Amino acid sequence: MTKPIIPAEEFAERRARAVAAARARGLDGLLVASRGGGTLDRYADVLYLTNFYTHFPFIPDFEGNWSARAHTFLVLPVDAAPELLIDVPDDGRIRLADGKVSYSDFVLEDTAEALKRAGLARGRVGLVGGDVLTFTMLNKLKAALPDLTLVPADDVLTKLRSIKSPGEIALLRRASQVGSRMIEAMMAAAEPGASHGDVVAAGLNHLVPAGGILYNSFMASGRGGDPSRLAKSNFPTWGSEKRLEKGDWIRLGISGAVDGYVFDLARAKAVGPVSARQVELFEAAIACIEATLGAIRPGATAHDLGAAGLGKQTALGFKIDGVFSAMGHGIGLGWDDPWLARGVTTPILPNMVLSVERTITQDGYLGDFEESILVTPDGYELITDAPRRFW
Secondary structure, three states: OOOOOOOHHHHHHHHHHHHHHHHHOOOOEEEEEEEOOOOOOEOHHHHHHHOOOOOOOOOOOEOOOEEOOOEEEEEEEOOOOOEEEEOOOOOOOOOOOOOEEEEOOEHHHHHHHHHHHOOOOOOEEEEEOHHHOOHHHHHHHHHHOOOOEEEEOHHHHHHHHHOOOHHHHHHHHHHHHHHHHHHHHHHHHOOOOOEHHHHHHHHHHHHOOOOEEEEEEEEEEEOOOOHHHOEOOOOOOOOOOOEOOOOOEEEEEEEEEEOOEEEEEEEEEEOOOOOHHHHHHHHHHHHHHHHHHHOOOOOOEHHHHHHHHHHHHHHOOOOOOOOOOOOEEEEOOOEEEEEOOOOOOOEOOOOOEEEEEEEEEEOOEEEEEEEEEEEEOOEEEEOOOOOOOOO
């Protein structure tokens, strides 16, 4: 499969749309912040606008030596050229022909100077990605620019990122195919005697050569009615020392990224012969996803999808008591809008890419299922292609 490429012109168009949105709300510009450092948590906004990711890990500021390592800032004025402040050299991927790139150990101080150069020292600037700034960083920025007014503006990028371009859709298809092959390898490895770590290792043997990175792998296994067989771990999620036995169930919920674009899917199966009770939980999770997908139609909202899936869960006799009360979310360069939950009025529009998920538990049994789909003008198209049932 040929690797999809997003052209430089698309990044320029994204910045133009962001500038237009900032101008429309009376802002003098945007300050877009992201964090990288080998993680997948908060890199998306700057990458979306410039194709830059910093690989340097987050470390505390060391006065006189460095600041804001693992952080990147894009100064995006409405009436001047943009400037990107980075903490590692450009590897040739930055797409910012209409602006300036500044590489420095003192990222925070240089960002303050860039805001001054852009005429924004006394401006009203929208802050995108403020949650990646530490308390210390924000206070230093305020001290350097006491007349700067920062206002929350995350929704500017949230709205832009929710609708995918053809290039993004191609990259998301590729990522979901890699993720599908990964979970197939993991399910094949989930046999008696294997540990959770063995199962993840089998998946990584496919993911890493494909150029992907793992975000997380939700792992759990157990046996209904026998609490002693429940195996799970928080740090790492595959750290349980218990080994799988015949009669167990296992659930795998994996997410990661290929070229920055996310895959997110889940499956469950029996270890050894499957029981009727296991199938009941497995099928219930699938039924909730099918009900959610069945609600996709022109005019549908995120509420409609969330209510359809959660309503199906209740109708099947399973309480809604899990750790995640939505039926899914958008995906792209991270978790995108909309969240598929009751009360969310966001319309479901063509070229959104959604991950639809449900975990159901009862009496020590568990069913888990998640698919990623592309919203089309008259419905949806699956972009994950791993088998639905492993029994």
